[in-house]
Amino acid sequence: MSRVQETLGKDQGRVTLQAIAARLDVSTATVSLALRDSPVVAETTRTRVRKLAEEMGYIYNRSAAALRTDRSQIVGLGINDITNPYFAELLNLLEEAVGAQGRSILLGTYGESRPRQQRVLRTLKEYRPDGLILCPAGGSTADDFAGLVPTRIPVVFLSRSVDGLPFDFVGGDEMGAMRTGVRHLAELGHRRIAMLGGSDLTSTGRERLRGYREGLADCGLPHDPDLEYPGYGTRELGVAGITAVLERPDPPSAAICFSDLVAFGAMLGLRHAGREAGRDFSIVGYDDNPEAALWYPALTTIRVPPAEMVANAVGLMHSRMAEPGLPQRRIILPTELIVRSSTIPA
């Protein structure tokens, strides 16, 4: 028998500021101020108000407040796939960071579908979010986001970006990362290094692919298009990709992957072919999934610190809320190669 249930039992009219004000014989303004701890209201009334509000089971109505103040305390998050552990981790951190500001995350997902992304964006806008954090779907164009510009909602692209838009961005140093990944493999003596995954349709795909090629050039290794197996970063692509490149006339002895997911797929594909990463083949991943350290063999991979990604994204959003006129900012975080057991000398 909860206290709340008793007091609200009769359901006699909802509990609003009005209701509290009436019972206390004060104005709604006073109640509003008191509940928000305004210093202008007397200590005694404040406590009286808070007490009665509690007793009556008052619940603040954010829709009403949002309508009045033009602040929804909502951060819209548009993301392609939270099923990917790396994005799940970002979402988790974002939820915490945003929660610490007293805001909540309104979520929209769309895979790599631009039409779905359009629908998500439209819906998110309708809630008048205080800010928007977006990881655009593959193939997105500036036009897809142009509608966001006049809304003056602070937008930050996270991880992936789209050119030609005035939004802030935080991501990793993709090219640098791939170059050090390739160098690591080259230093182990590998000359034929495949690249699995990396779609032309995302900024990360393009940059990692480019970093791969530059990495080869850095090390004086020739670029063989036959060793590239591009596409979105899924496990399935990893399996298909490793299978394909192993069938080339002059197969590789190592592969660098667009993501850990691809790498996991590749390691599985190797096994199907009677090979084993860390024994007779080398694999480098990207993201440093929680699973990466636990796989067998433990995956050598590239880490973009998720906590810093999120802290920066929220920081950019926050500062732009305060100062909309800020110039566009792009934060590129350094990455780190984590060498484990999936890479070995050629």
Added chain:
Amino acid sequence: MSRVQETLGKDQGRVTLQAIAARLDVSTATVSLALRDSPVVAETTRTRVRKLAEEMGYIYNRSAAALRTDRSQIVGLGINDITNPYFAELLNLLEEAVGAQGRSILLGTYGESRPRQQRVLRTLKEYRPDGLILCPAGGSTADDFAGLVPTRIPVVFLSRSVDGLPFDFVGGDEMGAMRTGVRHLAELGHRRIAMLGGSDLTSTGRERLRGYREGLADCGLPHDPDLEYPGYGTRELGVAGITAVLERPDPPSAAICFSDLVAFGAMLGLRHAGREAGRDFSIVGYDDNPEAALWYPALTTIRVPPAEMVANAVGLMHSRMAEPGLPQRRIILPTELIVRSSTIPA
């Protein structure tokens, strides 16, 4: 140069129903009706309205609508940990299911912290969600959720539940699952079977633990508390748990785990001890993570179909929105043992 930008360039007053109505010399009511495709408004005016709204870059204001209609089109989701791939998958499916109803997910996470859960619940309530889907934090009591009852918001517990509340529930047949898991192991000849994970603080933990014990009894196996290593279902617990039970005087030859995450940890711990699941030890997981099939050895596990979990949860919520007076419902979904390579004869 987007069309939107031109029309809104001057930022001369926001685009509201009012603004559209004024320009068209009709009433706001007509515009509102037209935009919502009401059959009552003339075809011609409807198209005129829609066209102008589009041109002016009108964005529907859900806060205003919510205030007026008492429907927010928001589904609040309170979940402990989306970093767990199983919950990430649920969240992903939920987002889609809820999106198909024209609603959006407002997310709150709290780990296993009841205070954080309280804060999340309070915030979610303030947005006046049309429904709430909750996976309660460990150790939650009925009192923690009592405040939800008088709000009349349709609530459904997903996966985990808390006794003594009138909310709907959908989960898996935990006890049945564990019993068939234990039987599978027993049929392979295992007599000493450990149980790793399963906290007393969650309904799933209690039921899986109970299912484990009943499974032992089913097979005429003695119950040895020394072979239980309870706790929340993390990888770390898996490592610690397997290490602990292997040091028992009469160590087990198999373990059944609270979750795949625990199983992954256990398999890793085995390796540290110079053993290997699927070779000289047997491991059964729970959840059927995407990784489970890909691990080496592929993990024998118990699957609760996530798509059905979600479809049922959304269905329960939906029906209760339409008919609040419905009796409490509990849907228990059958589970499936998926035998792969981590379990072998004793």
Added chain:
DNA sequence: CTGAAAGCGCTAACAA
């Protein structure tokens, strides 16, 4: 320190 009153943008009667 508190009250009165206006209004955020929308929808739902009801009237015309």
Added chain:
DNA sequence: TTGTTAGCGCTTTCAG
């Protein structure tokens, strides 16, 4: 088929 009007619950001047 369209317009008028009131009001959802809150915050914010401005007076007192």
